[in-house]
Amino acid sequence: MAVVRRKNRVAPPPEKCPLTECLSIIGGAWTPNIIWYLSVQPRRFSELKNDLGSISPKVLTERLKRLEADGVVLREVKPTSPPTVEYSLTELGNELKPAIEAIVNVGHRLKALKQQ
Amino acid sequence: MAVVRRKNRVAPPPEKCPLTECLSIIGGAWTPNIIWYLSVQPRRFSELKNDLGSISPKVLTERLKRLEADGVVLREVKPTSPPTVEYSLTELGNELKPAIEAIVNVGHRLKALKQQ
DNA sequence: GAACTAAGTTACTAAATGGTAACTACATTT
DNA sequence: AAATGTAGTTACCATTTAGTAACTTAGTTC
Numbered sequence: 350m351a352v353v354r355r356k357n358r359v360a361p362p363p364e365k366c367p368l369t370e371c372l373s374i375i376g377g378a379w380t381p382n383i384i385w386y387l388s389v390q391p392r393r394f395s396e397l398k399n400d401l402g403s404i405s406p407k408v409l410t411e412r413l414k415r416l417e418a419d420g421v422v423l424r425e426v427k428p429t430s431p432p433t434v435e436y437s438l439t440e441l442g443n444e445l446k447p448a449i450e451a452i453v454n455v456g457h458r459l460k461a462l463k464q465q
Numbered sequence: 466m467a468v469v470r471r472k473n474r475v476a477p478p479p480e481k482c483p484l485t486e487c488l489s490i491i492g493g494a495w496t497p498n499i500i501w502y503l504s505v506q507p508r509r510f511s512e513l514k515n516d517l518g519s520i521s522p523k524v525l526t527e528r529l530k531r532l533e534a535d536g537v538v539l540r541e542v543k544p545t546s547p548p549t550v551e552y553s554l555t556e557l558g559n560e561l562k563p564a565i566e567a568i569v570n571v572g573h574r575l576k577a578l579k580q581q
Numbered sequence: 582g583a584a585c586t587a588a589g590t591t592a593c594t595a596a597a598t599g600g601t602a603a604c605t606a607c608a609t610t611t
Numbered sequence: 612a613a614a615t616g617t618a619g620t621t622a623c624c625a626t627t628t629a630g631t632a633a634c635t636t637a638g639t640t641c
């Protein structure tokens with residue numbers, strides 16, 4: 350039985366791939382988790398650190414800076430003493446919610462299917 | 466103005482985090498793209514390699530093996546000559562589609578917003 | 582018989598990533 | 612006065628990750 354040469358191409362996920370575009374923002378350890386927490390409510394640095402459990406301050410700082418640079422997260426210094434810093438999702442950041450939610454939902458389904 | 470000690474905790478994304486669960490499967494370079502292509506139709510090794518453009522065969526093999534081990538992808542050797550190998554999504558793999566689609570959709574929105 | 586296709590494998594390298602631990606400065610609480 | 616909380620920073624290290632390039636086996640087309 351000779352090999353069949355298939356010539357059909359699948360159109361690629363269109364130019365400058367939206368998949369890659371979105372993943373370049375939510376990629377990296379902890380990032381989706383951070384966005385998840387911020388989607389619930391604005392959080393302070395130390396609160397996020399606590400929420401996430403074993404993240405190091407170094408990585409948390411890195412992630413927040415990148416998210417801020419990407420326009421996804423807003424950083425606000427509050428005039429308390431000592432000053433506190435509150436992070437929240439920007440409008441652009443809110444756009445990410447559906448993706449995070451979909452991933453969470455699939456995660457639930459995967460867990461359910463695994464347990465059977 | 467004294468610092469406000471906030472005591473409320475945000476409930477963590479529930480035990481053994483579904484977010485992390487799902488990301489452990491779709492994480493890693495090229496993985497979401499591979500799933501995207503397979504969600505359109507079953508694809509052969511060389512077809513995927515072509516679809517993805519600049520992926521190396523080493524990485525493609527790695528990704529496919531892991532996806533197969535995770536029960537997300539089915540690998541079938543076809544009795545052609547030379548033998549060809551067809552990859553497709555399993556039922557479990559199909560569960561991932563909504564997440565990939567959501568990411569793609571958000572990617573579109575991000576691109577649209579950026580261009581303004 | 583040479584070149585090509587299919588589906589990879591292997592050895593090596595470079596870069597990115599994440600983690601650890603210690604440190605800062607200032608203010609408040611005990 | 613000491614400890615704690617706030618929001619980080621810095622230097623260093625280990626691991627992971629991805630990429631390159633060359634190679635394999637076997638059949639098939641030119």
